[in-house]
Amino acid sequence: MTVVSVSMPEELVERIDAFASEHGYTGRSEVVREASRNLLGEFEDKRLEDRELMAVVTVIFDYETTSVEERMMGLRHDYEGLVVANFHSHVGTHYCMELFVLEGQLESISTFVGKIRATKDTLSVDYSVMPVDEFGPFASPE
Structure with a gap:
């Protein structure tokens, strides 16, 4: 090894x-x-490939870390075709939460989540992904 x-x-x-x-x-x-x-x-679920998906991505960071907030805004602009909604809120006394709603293909969502995770000084990144097409959450299109 x-x-x-x-x-x-x-x-x-x-x-x-x-x-x-x-x-x-x-x-x-x-x-x-x-x-x-x-x-x-985690992004290798064959049932999600070649389907229209939605994702919710939640990011938590310290409010004093302005570089994270700037990076989040930059990603929002870089992925404006993928990001359909974005929400920023203060949580507790020292934290910010950035919430992204995405619509697109698995590869784009995976890349976006990877870039969020690679952002220095994020404290937490959580997400969920599900299909939004006519076939239901995990049915395979025929």
Whole structure:
């Protein structure tokens, strides 16, 4: 097996180690391998390919991190054909929430979510994807 060196904040390493211990993993490498497989596989649902989809993407970040808000606005403009709605709100005393509603194909939605996730200083990225075509949520078109 190839050994890969990855840089991450100490807090994340501690969370991975605690997770591994609590859930019976042999160590952090096993946790990272499983997380990587899950991340790489999450947009591989064949039932969603070649279909019109909608997605809701929610991003949480610290309100003092203006670079995240600027990046969100930039992505909104870069993907104006995909983003059909966008909502910004303050959450709690220190956080902002950015919500995107998307309509498009799986590849475009996957790329958009990837760019959001790659934005430095986001605290949380959550999303859901579902078909909006006439065949229902997971029926295969004939």
